[in-house]
Amino acid sequence: MRISAFVLPVVLVLVAAHETAWAAPPVPAPADSVETIRLRPGEPPAVSLTPELLYRILVAELAAQRGQYEDAAQELLGLARDTLDPRLGQRAFQMAMTGRNLTLALQSAREWAQLDPDNPEAVAASLALSASSGQTDGLARTLARRIDAADDKDQAIVQAVGIVSKMTDKRLALDVLDKALTGVVKTSSLAHLALADTAWSAGEPRRAVDEAYQAQALDPDSSDAAQRVLEYGLRVEPRQAIGDTYAYLAKHPDQRALQLLLVSRLTGQGQFDEALKLLDSMRKQTPEDFDLLYTESEVNARAGRYDAAKALLGEYITIQQQRRRATADGATSAQADVSDARLLLVQIAERQGDLKEAIRQLRSIDEPNLQFQARTHEAVLYGRQGDLAKARATLDAIKPADRRERTVVRLTLATIYRDAGRTDQAVEALKAADLEMPDTPEVKYELGMLLHQQGKTADFESLMRQVIVLDPDNANAYNSLGYTYVEENRRLPEARDLLERALELDPDNAYILDSVGWYLFRTRDYQGALEYLRRSYDQLQAADVAAHLGETLWMLKRRDEARRIWTEGRKADPDNDALKATLQRLGVQLP
Template identity: 55%
Template sequence: MTPELLYRLMVAEFAVQRGELDLGAELLLRAARDTSDPRLAKRAFQLSMVGRNFALANQAAQLWALVAPNDPEAVASSLALSASSGQTAGLSAALWKRIENAEDKDLAIGQAAAIVGKLSDKRAAFEVLNAALRALCAIFPSRTWPWRMRHWAAQDAERALVNARRAQELDPSSEQAAQRLLEYGLKVDPAAALASAQAFVARYPQTERLGALLVSRLAERGDYTGALALVQQMRRNTPENFDLQFTEAEVNFRAGRLDAAKALLNDYITVQTQRRLSLDDKASDAMADASDARLMLVRIAEQEGKLHEAIEQLKRIDEPALEFQVRVHEATLYGRLGDLVAARKTIESITPQSDNERAVLAMSLASIYRDAGRTDLAIQTLAKANTAVADSAEIKYDLAMLYERQGNFQAFERLMREVMALRPDDANAYNSLGYTFADQNIRLDEAQRLLEQALSLEPDNPYILDSVGWYLYRTGDYESAAEYLERSYKKLPAADVAAHLGEVYWAMGRKEDARKIWAEALKKDPGNDVLVKTMQRFGVK
């Protein structure tokens, strides 16, 4: 440890403390390269993952595996990052070597499956793992079932289900096999899958993971009675598991049984408060659990329109990790109440720890002003933040959209191009500028280039599909316009999209279809300005 290295490490850690994760990770990665110290490479990898800088994380993982070739965590991280970026060369051989050297072959197979699961091409993932396990399967045929589960990722649900059944036959008490059977079966035969899972839980009542999964799936399918009956039975079997009380509250909340949910949550908070008093905070998750319950009470109060009650619940949350989120939410609720002074004071009371938090505060306050109809104050807030926080694509984007709303298209275009320069892979910026050109029926050639770029980045984004459809309408290609707008409306049945689609139908002579879709959208969003003005232009009441 030289003075120079100590200084570099301190600078890196100070950067992390300020929230500058990318800078801290980069500094640590450089130090790791200079010292070949795997601890520094691991720390750089972890920080990069937290900051979602996957390119930097990949570099750190590769170095970590290089300087610590016998560290299974380092090798697994390196392989996983390679898989996530689509790098499959040598992956099968590396996975087989890990499995061959592992004492617990089943665990190693599961880890290998998780690694290839990060590949975007699921059939390629299956082929990689297939090659890695070919020799093992000849020696240990009973171990092939985790590998065969990759058929699921390759979109072969029926075959995956067959193999899940075989896995359960090999080990009828395997909770993992029962979980697979439920998940795959829901895609093939939902009724049979649910019945099988319920039978397994009845046979093995201490099965908590499958039970929790089954509760979730029943609730997702709208079977709240079944979900509640199951979670209540689980609570009777394991009364010491207080998490199930929270789960029961969640199901009641989703079912719209708000009074029952509130009663359960308040009891849960009482229990967690008692736990917190009897245990050291550092050794207990009681504070976080109570905070989760209060956050759900906030959602319930908002759903009931009791915003003052929601604010009161937020004020009672004392979990340090949630402080920033809670105060911003509190300011937003003041804004919804129309108390802009309290909203601004709440935002100003928060001390940001990083440029990212400064940006969030500015955008939150601007959003509050915008929703209150004070576009002037929203622009003033973001313009100031755009100067204070250098190169924030998020601030520039939000400010650009406000300028567009105000009719200042020159400033809108300038900022959108700055966003594109900062984030060349940001589809939203291309889409926003391209749509604006198409909507104004100007510079259509440039609009086409911008929208093609946006579509190449996010081909299934309903907002982009709507923009492309609107551009095609402007160019007179009504058939193609209708196709894109129908795809958009199927994914995003919003009034703006309905307004565009109805106008295209009208131009095609399909006036009844236009009236039908406008009427449908009007029921959901009667005050939508775009929809109302579109109908007025065509004389439709």
């Protein structure tokens, strides 16, 4: 029987252990048994490579080759228990994870950790899977003991954070980490940073800011602490956060990354003059830093100062072209930098409604890696001009390099038809693509969403399930199907399972948080709904989310807050159907 490359390392390791563990040849074990002897602590046991052991390894290997990962993991787990060899426990864990059987993976990880308790990878895998499955009893104590015993406290803290981050309930994760770090928070800036990040994920911005300031107090020079003071502080007390960041930069003027982050956040808050003032100071400090020209053009573009932005980009392009000519072998980023500048000019032209100029800039891009992006975007712009024939001709002229590019071309064509109001043609384009590439989840997903818009719910559900089979980690498919059930107020237990999986895959996705919040609303858990919907609205001030959040506040008798949220949602999207329906159903008149 052939032994594949998969199984050879396992067999050879066992043979090597068997050959080196003895000073004299061992007494042969009976053919129907597996004999093991534990060596020094931390070393794997010596294993007699009997015919039975070899046979069972080969059985596991063949199962894995056939995609029967659960069978392979079960066999390897049994071998690990029989031989006391942690390497087989590790392999069982890997097979179970490949097969996405988390229960079996947890059993295997625990066996691996029990057989090799000094292996940090084994222990971390066991704890992480326990956390992800909600088994947190004793987790804080275990993590605290590991941190206390570790020579490298910082590394142990990072490992603890990685473990609790697997937990779906972020508030519970914060509680576990809080208890685990009790022994080190008084002296460790990193511990406070970990708590700050976890608190932020748990939707507790005030706690996050407080932890960031405590980290900074312990390590005043920490750029990581200063960055979190700015990021988290902007949510709680923006003026103080910005002022404290300026104070830090006055003492650390070389912290370019933090300066650029501050520029970005000032721009995001609409403080364009303040952002440009900071950039001017940076340019005086480092006049040869030509990338600041590009950043300054971005700020002006965001501010709607398009003439200033275009002038700066022209200057930037000239400088980069000079760099490119000055380097004979082309060993600079100048070509790519010029292309980035032209892409920004494309955006400006689109905002100004000058689609011809946008197309001209796209055609001027000569960076090879951007050609595909430029041509597909050119087709989209022809579609926006109403020239669907030219849009299709542009796409037809593209020679896709691989399946991914072929998929993008098909999806782009469907998008062009959809945006032109030709939904039927978009559906036909996607159906043709689905026939051509039947195992492409992206095509099935977009087709399903369009069919859902046409009221073909059964076809939508079928396609979403196909997407999940083809791509079990596609959070959007779980979310779309789960949200549809919630919105239609049916199959809520299944909707819960779908949304839990979506949240596990993408815990910070605003759309998924909205779906989970709306599910909790449907099940009358208004306080739980409020938590998730607030987290969603913090990221995505969309009218649909505002409709859900406002209605939840309304049910909690917080009517003034509800009206304020609805007003914000209406301002963002005055014609939103979901918001209109909510207000009409509740009989609410907004000023």
